[in-house]
Amino acid sequence: MEASKPRKRLAGILILVLLLAVIWPIAAHAEVPFSTFTRDSFGRVVYTQPAYAPIGTIGQDIYIEDDNGNKVYSPLKAPKDLFVDRNDHIYVADTDNNRIVHFDEHGEVVRVLTVPESPLNKPQGLFINEAGDIYVADSGNQRVARLNREGEFVQEFKRPKSRFINDSFVYEPINMVVDKRGFVYVISQGSYQGIVQFDPEGEFFGFFGTNSTEVSVMDRIRRMFYTKEQLSRQVRLLPTTIRNIDIDEQGFIYSVSGSKTEQVKKLNIRGDNLWKELSFTERSRYFRKGDSYPEAQLADVAVDANGNLTVIDKAMNIVAQYDPSGKLLFYWSGPVAAGIPLVGINQSPVAVDTNSSNEMFILDDSLNLIQVFKPTEFGAAVHTAYKLTQEGKYAESEAYWNQVVRLNALFTPAYEGLALSAFHKEDYKTALEMYRLAGNAEGYSDAFWQLRLQWFQHNFSILANSVLAVGVAGVAGGRLKKKFGWRLLPRTRPRWMEHIWLKQLGHAFYILRHPLDGFSDLRYLNRGGYISAIALLALVIMMLLAKVNLTSFSFNPVPANELRGAPIIVTFAVLLLTWMICHYLIGSISQGEARFKDVFVGSAYALFPIVLLGVPLALISNIMTLSENSIYSFFEWLMIGWSGLLFFWKIQSLQNYSVGETIVNILLTIVAMIALWVLIFIILGLSSEFVDFIYTLYQEVSM
Numbered sequence: 001m002e003a004s005k006p007r008k009r010l011a012g013i014l015i016l017v018l019l020l021a022v023i024w025p026i027a028a029h030a031e032v033p034f035s036t037f038t039r040d041s042f043g044r045v046v047y048t049q050p051a052y053a054p055i056g057t058i059g060q061d062i063y064i065e066d067d068n069g070n071k072v073y074s075p076l077k078a079p080k081d082l083f084v085d086r087n088d089h090i091y092v093a094d095t096d097n098n099r100i101v102h103f104d105e106h107g108e109v110v111r112v113l114t115v116p117e118s119p120l121n122k123p124q125g126l127f128i129n130e131a132g133d134i135y136v137a138d139s140g141n142q143r144v145a146r147l148n149r150e151g152e153f154v155q156e157f158k159r160p161k162s163r164f165i166n167d168s169f170v171y172e173p174i175n176m177v178v179d180k181r182g183f184v185y186v187i188s189q190g191s192y193q194g195i196v197q198f199d200p201e202g203e204f205f206g207f208f209g210t211n212s213t214e215v216s217v218m219d220r221i222r223r224m225f226y227t228k229e230q231l232s233r234q235v236r237l238l239p240t241t242i243r244n245i246d247i248d249e250q251g252f253i254y255s256v257s258g259s260k261t262e263q264v265k266k267l268n269i270r271g272d273n274l275w276k277e278l279s280f281t282e283r284s285r286y287f288r289k290g291d292s293y294p295e296a297q298l299a300d301v302a303v304d305a306n307g308n309l310t311v312i313d314k315a316m317n318i319v320a321q322y323d324p325s326g327k328l329l330f331y332w333s334g335p336v337a338a339g340i341p342l343v344g345i346n347q348s349p350v351a352v353d354t355n356s357s358n359e360m361f362i363l364d365d366s367l368n369l370i371q372v373f374k375p376t377e378f379g380a381a382v383h384t385a386y387k388l389t390q391e392g393k394y395a396e397s398e399a400y401w402n403q404v405v406r407l408n409a410l411f412t413p414a415y416e417g418l419a420l421s422a423f424h425k426e427d428y429k430t431a432l433e434m435y436r437l438a439g440n441a442e443g444y445s446d447a448f449w450q451l452r453l454q455w456f457q458h459n460f461s462i463l464a465n466s467v468l469a470v471g472v473a474g475v476a477g478g479r480l481k482k483k484f485g486w487r488l489l490p491r492t493r494p495r496w497m498e499h500i501w502l503k504q505l506g507h508a509f510y511i512l513r514h515p516l517d518g519f520s521d522l523r524y525l526n527r528g529g530y531i532s533a534i535a536l537l538a539l540v541i542m543m544l545l546a547k548v549n550l551t552s553f554s555f556n557p558v559p560a561n562e563l564r565g566a567p568i569i570v571t572f573a574v575l576l577l578t579w580m581i582c583h584y585l586i587g588s589i590s591q592g593e594a595r596f597k598d599v600f601v602g603s604a605y606a607l608f609p610i611v612l613l614g615v616p617l618a619l620i621s622n623i624m625t626l627s628e629n630s631i632y633s634f635f636e637w638l639m640i641g642w643s644g645l646l647f648f649w650k651i652q653s654l655q656n657y658s659v660g661e662t663i664v665n666i667l668l669t670i671v672a673m674i675a676l677w678v679l680i681f682i683i684l685g686l687s688s689e690f691v692d693f694i695y696t697l698y699q700e701v702s703m
Contacts, residue, residue, distance in 0.1 A: 034334030041439025054344025125175030
């Protein structure tokens with residue numbers, strides 16, 4: 001009996017736990033099967049929690065009635081496009097089945113459109129306007145078919161007729177969009193002329209948004225040296241073709257191409273690209289397929305209700321999302337595994353669209369279904385915060401940006417949103433810090449300008465009185481000095497100042513005033529040596545480190561608390577050492593008179609302007625804003641140009657060259673430096689291959 005009591009007690013505890021589990025069930029969240037990344041304002045890749053999570057699939061259970069009224073399983077077959085209308089209904093261009101499949105907002109099949117009165121043939125694109133009319137890029141029939149909301153054939157847009165279009169033009173529509181005026185913008189397979197534009201009546205209106213021709217360096221060289229006959233034999237350079245298209249609520253048209261410079265274009269009504277300077281394929285280098293990084297192959301683009309842009313890369317299986325200004329928010333991808341496909345992992349994404357709840361639908365023409373993704377808490381907070389910021393509701397966005405920071409402190413766009421909110425509230429001190437965390441040098445400068453203005457307004461009387469007092473003291477001191485003969489420094493120098501090393505260092509000031517004579521004195525009057533040159537080089541390195549790490553964030557936007565030392569020292573040492581070696585060798589074979597000691601010492605003294613101006617310029621930058629950038633740039637280029645002129649005069653004086661011989665020597669030295677670097681890289685590469693070969697041979701012998 002005593003032994004049964006613990007058992008009864010244990011059984012009671014288990015029953016209580018089961019009851020609690022029934023009353024308060026714990027939801028089991030499956031881990032998202034892909035990795036999500038973003039890139040901060042300093043260009044660093046940052047891992048982040050998922051912005052979207054897969055919640056299911058659509059299109060795997062499609063049944064239609066046959067001629068006998070029986071339900072027959074009829075899955076999607078190589079679908080090419082999907083479209084989500086204003087009611088969140090989903091339409092799919094079921095290409096190889098020659099039909100359009102219509103799903104409701106829950107993913108249930110509503111109807112299947114085949115257009116019996118004018119059958120579809122390989123439909124590849126879809127668009128539904130506000131009235132519910134369905135536009136179909138009917139590729140096999142070489143037309144765009146317009147259906148009414150009941151699915152009845154209404155109109156078609158056939159091959160355009162114009163004297164500006166020759167017989168070689170191929171018209172095979174693969175997608176299109178329609179603006180609020182009823183103008184239709186059609187993409188034709190393989191057409192390099194651009195987007196074909198029709199008016200509402202179907203008349204050809206012109207080409208729109210044509211890509212520019214990409215010309216390589218070799219192409220430019222051929223044009224310079226080839227004859228007309230030789231150029232005629234070359235492959236004709238043509239613009240890249242446009243792959244897909246979308247349109248937003250404001251009427252801006254977005255196109256994706258295989259171009260290296262115009263991957264995604266945002267076109268206004270005139271066809272001007274507003275995103276000429278942006279790149280949309282750089283992220284692909286962070287994902288590999290095997291041992292290679294395949295070229296980006298952007299397949300589709302979609303704009304959601306908040307103006308955010310989603311782009312899918314078919315080759316790399318990447319989904320990337322950008323804010324309305326084209327700035328990267330996040331991107332993700334997952335490994336394609338053989339066997340049973342995973343929910344959320346695409347194999348061959350071809351189309352993407354979003355609904356009013358910002359749920360994302362990605363069509364896969366290999367899996368023959370639609371993957372459905374829902375924003376996570378993190379993704380939803382980012383979207384809401386961006387929307388409020390774009391609308392100018394900075395105070396309301398602050399809570400959402402704080403939520404984003406709480407979820408991911410490395411998501412730098414959140415700090416920019418908080419900075420805008422603080423700046424709007426005139427809390428410039430907080431805005432300054434937030435802009436620094438966000439990596440926004442321009443915003444940091446604007447906030448600092450406001451703080452500087454407030455400081456001047458508060459301390460103007462003190463500054464004015466101080467300047468007046470200094471002026472009076474200067475005048476009085478001058479008169480007293482003249483009357484009593486006062487001296488600030490003694491007439492005789494201390495003995496330690498007569499040391500030869502200090503005299504050699506002091507000669508650097510003489511070189512600034514008399515460069516040709518000063519460099520000659522380094523050799524013939526022994527005014528310089530290895531020790532003084534090494535001391536000057538050490539000072540140059542110290543000044544470079546100080547300049548980089550003390551310069552204001554406005555002029556040198558680097559992450560907070562990041563000291564950059566090793567790369568600067570290594571780069572400086574490599575450049576200077578290769579310059580000295582190559583310059584000495586070129587001078588030796590071109591009748592130069594300088595010894596290696598002269599080249600070494602003279603190069604060190606030629607860098608003296610960096611010692612003089614480096615740190616003062618860095619310190620002064622901390623009281624300047626970007627509005628004074630011209631002043632900062634002037635002194636920075638003065639420092640660089642001054643050193644460059646001293647190098648020129650150093651070569652002319654020590655090598656005993658004329659001006660022309662000096663220029664030739666500099667050019668030959670630069671060529672020799674490049675050749676030396678290439679040779680070093682080749683030797684390092686061969687050494688690595690040789691070590692790998694020896695190691696592989698050892699493994700095989702030891703087996």
